[in-house]
Amino acid sequence: MPATPVIAVFDVGKTNKKLFLFNERYEIVWEKTTQFPEITDDDGDACEDVNRLSAWVQSSLNDVQHVAGFSIKAVNFSGYGASFVHLGAAGQAVGHLYNYLKPFPDNVRRQFYDTYGTVSDLSMQTASPALDSLNSGLMLYRLKYDKPELFKQIDCSLHLPQYLSYLITGQCFSDMTSIGCHTMLWDFPNNQYHRWVTDERIDQILAPIFPSDGVVVPKDAGQTYKVGVGLHDSSAALIPYLASFQEPFILISTGTWSISMNPFNVSPITPEELQYDCLCFLQFKGKPVKASRLFAGYEHEQQTKRLADHFNTSADYYKTVQYEPAIIQSLRTNRPDSSTNFDSVKNPPMQESLFGYRNLSHFQTYEEAYHQLMLDLVAQQLISTDLVLEGSPVSRLFVDGGFSKNPIYMNLLATAFPQTEVYAASVAQASALGAALAIHNHWNSQPIPTEIIELKHFANDSVTI
Structure with a gap:
């Protein structure tokens, strides 16, 4: 054989x-x-x-x-x-x-x-x-x-x-x-x-x-x-998407950092964008990619530890929480805010979420508090991603990494971007795959497969963020 x-x-x-x-x-x-x-x-x-x-x-x-x-x-x-x-x-x-x-x-x-x-x-x-x-x-x-x-x-x-x-x-x-x-x-x-x-x-x-x-x-x-x-791993992770999709898109790569990458935004970086932790990097064809960073994964980790201590649950209890639009609507109508001035948290570089300033005793259940945490994180994500979205003809938004598996995050993100198709994307070992695809023509005589990225669509449910 x-x-x-x-x-x-x-x-x-x-x-x-x-x-x-x-x-x-x-x-x-x-x-x-x-x-x-x-x-x-x-x-x-x-x-x-x-x-x-x-x-x-x-x-x-x-x-x-x-x-x-x-x-x-x-x-x-x-x-x-x-x-x-x-x-x-x-x-x-x-x-x-x-x-x-x-x-x-x-x-x-x-x-x-x-x-x-x-x-x-x-x-x-x-x-x-x-x-x-x-x-x-x-x-x-x-x-x-x-x-x-x-x-x-x-x-x-x-x-x-x-x-x-x-x-x-x-x-x-x-x-x-x-x-x-x-x-x-x-x-x-x-x-x-x-x-x-x-x-x-x-x-x-x-x-x-x-x-x-x-x-x-x-x-x-x-x-x-x-x-x-060799390639920088962040740039390599973008290659499977560039190889698979021709229409303009944004990729939010989530882990400790949530990095929004827009290969279709060619505008020069501005002082305001730099304040909000934006940068540009060069993709493997030498074209600039505008990106913004948010410390969302780290913040999620810290706040779920806080929730586990307060509600006496396991650290990963959040994985059992299902998306409940009724809870989101209730929080929007009767949000138990503290007297903290949240405006300062929204200012650059947005390294903390609003949730860290909320009094957990105002929430009746873990589930209610966790939905509020996700509301606060997605509100920040909206600001961060908007910085690289502005002025470019993006029709799709892909999310990979940890948050792509979080149904609350994904549903809220779809609501936050009602004019954009929002997908959870799954690609095995994106950085390594990108490095392989980068030199495809030098070793592989077969066409690049069309199914290297698995997508799940999330529709806008019209709940206000």
């Missing part, structure tokens, strides 16, 4: 490191997952163990080539962004894979903005909220002035997804999905590196930009598969 042609995709998250084999119909036919404990960097802060990660990628690819029944035709990578791996002149990793939550020195931050412009101006030019270490370009600036001896050792700095590719190809490339995602490296109006990057000669340690949908050959001449250069 002939071996099944497959693509191997490494999907490297902060917690889980995964390897998948997809067949030509983009079905997962083999997978494995592992986790590594973090180590500490030279400042004592937690960070990824880059040496252990590197060894795992190389050994896993070697192992999977010997799994019976499969023939690997291509390899690609998706990984978390905002993190650089630095290579020395001999091609070895130097320093650490610093955590994007690493505290940023006040003096270096002040020096940067004093030299190159205000936070507002630089954020608008680079479509990046000022996020310190989460702006990966600023981490390179920091190394130059805070760790000059280490900086002198750097021959090339690669974002993590491109480093994973380097492990297999031995070739250094940059990719637009990594460069263009809240790095402060890219000048969006001029479509080039920002002036500060060239002034500081940072561009000299950045690898040449390679097409995100291109491939290179592995360094092992005996291998016949092709290798992608």
Whole structure:
């Protein structure tokens, strides 16, 4: 029996490191997952163990080539962004894979903005909220002035997804999905590196930009598969939708963050949008995608713990609560508000929901209180998503991740967007699948299947949010 042609995709998250084999119909036919404990960097802060990660990628690819029944035709990578791996002149990793939550020195931050412009101006030019270490370009600036001896050792700095590719190809490339995602490296109006990057000669340690949908050959001449250069995981997760739908849409990807992504909004980012935690990133074809972030998943987690304590239930009791339009209508008519001024909570950056200010003793049941929590979260989601919806011809809104499985959230969202078709979307391992689809033409002679995304429509029930 002939071996099944497959693509191997490494999907490297902060917690889980995964390897998948997809067949030509983009079905997962083999997978494995592992986790590594973090180590500490030279400042004592937690960070990824880059040496252990590197060894795992190389050994896993070697192992999977010997799994019976499969023939690997291509390899690609998706990984978390905002993190650089630095290579020395001999091609070895130097320093650490610093955590994007690493505290940023006040003096270096002040020096940067004093030299190159205000936070507002630089954020608008680079479509990046000022996020310190989460702006990966600023981490390179920091190394130059805070760790000059280490900086002198750097021959090339690669974002993590491109480093994973380097492990297999031995070739250094940059990719637009990594460069263009809240790095402060890219000048969006001029479509080039920002002036500060060239002034500081940072561009000299950045690898040449390679097409995100291109491939290179592995360094092992005996291998016949092709290798992608890797993609930022957020951009990769959008690719299955871009491949499946031609009509304009918004994708709300929900997890700890709820990220609204609109690939069809080409308007420049505004100061108000930046205040509300909007940004632009570049998708795999190099086009800008306007996105807004809301800390809704984290807020949901915190508030359901509060509800469980108050009503003496299990932490996940909310999963049993069914959508009840009558409760929503009752809350709209007789909402038990406290005397708190909620207007301040609606102001940017909206990191808290109104629900955290409500007195739980005003609710008779857990179910009633939970419906109010979802009302408050969806009210915030409406504000956040409207920022990227405005001025673009969107006809569909897709929700994937945790909230897509929440019937209360989905029904309220359909009510909040009455002119838009709202769907819960389910796609297995979207980031890994996107990385596979990005290089489809280089390994797969079959057409892209039409059913890679499962949809469930939610109709507007006319209950006012």
